[in-house]
Amino acid sequence: MPLVSIITPSWNVEGLIGETIESVQSQTLGDWELLIADDCSTDNTAAVIEGYAAKDPRVKLIRQPRNGGPALARQAAIEQAQGRFIAFLDSDDLWLPTKLERQIDFARGQRAALSFTAFRRINEIGSTTGRLIPVPDSLTYEQLLKNTSIATLTALVDRDIAGNIAMKNEPYDDFCLWLSILKPGHVAYGLNEDLARYRVRGVSVSSRPRRSAGWVWHIYRDVERLSLIKSALCFAHWSARAWLKRRQF
Numbered sequence: 001m002p003l004v005s006i007i008t009p010s011w012n013v014e015g016l017i018g019e020t021i022e023s024v025q026s027q028t029l030g031d032w033e034l035l036i037a038d039d040c041s042t043d044n045t046a047a048v049i050e051g052y053a054a055k056d057p058r059v060k061l062i063r064q065p066r067n068g069g070p071a072l073a074r075q076a077a078i079e080q081a082q083g084r085f086i087a088f089l090d091s092d093d094l095w096l097p098t099k100l101e102r103q104i105d106f107a108r109g110q111r112a113a114l115s116f117t118a119f120r121r122i123n124e125i126g127s128t129t130g131r132l133i134p135v136p137d138s139l140t141y142e143q144l145l146k147n148t149s150i151a152t153l154t155a156l157v158d159r160d161i162a163g164n165i166a167m168k169n170e171p172y173d174d175f176c177l178w179l180s181i182l183k184p185g186h187v188a189y190g191l192n193e194d195l196a197r198y199r200v201r202g203v204s205v206s207s208r209p210r211r212s213a214g215w216v217w218h219i220y221r222d223v224e225r226l227s228l229i230k231s232a233l234c235f236a237h238w239s240a241r242a243w244l245k246r247r248q249f
Contacts, residue, residue, distance in 0.1 A: 005086050006033065007086060027097055095153070120196075146234045213239065
């Protein structure tokens, strides 16, 4: 069985998915499987993935029966994952070559149920790289409620510690997952190294700040069942951190 299962939802990214796959194939740690759940793309995304899978058996295409969004696509991949570690990489993002090796060494040393790393943004065509987005040393459940530090492409879950995981079919399903892992008392540990590239695209699911804010409020009130006062306090902190993160590319 592979050490790491990489979870990637895809939809209409025929021009980008190849670069994402190649960033995984370039990892200095090679003991992985890449599970790409295609969410009924209407372009040639699935065909591109199949081309890579034909040459590298570690790359596996999962065809979703209907378009259901990234949460259901991620869950379909998780259900087939065989690795101890679960890593997340969206279909337009990239990893630097030492990402898995460095983070797994770090996670093992910390005995981390969940770990995450620093990263930089790139523009849509990858020609511009932004500033380093640093991360805190650690986050508890209460701290994460007020924080935006765990970027999906940097998250790594150790199932030997966290136990079985599942995505909620909610907006910001990734944020919901991090909260569910930490809520029993686990701590997420941050590796403040530049190991990933988040691609900023105008058509991405979470690219609208106002919509994102609404999703976070929904999670506070309807998923985590926080009181109105606590939701407002957490939201104020979350909004300030989100603004600071976005203020400079």
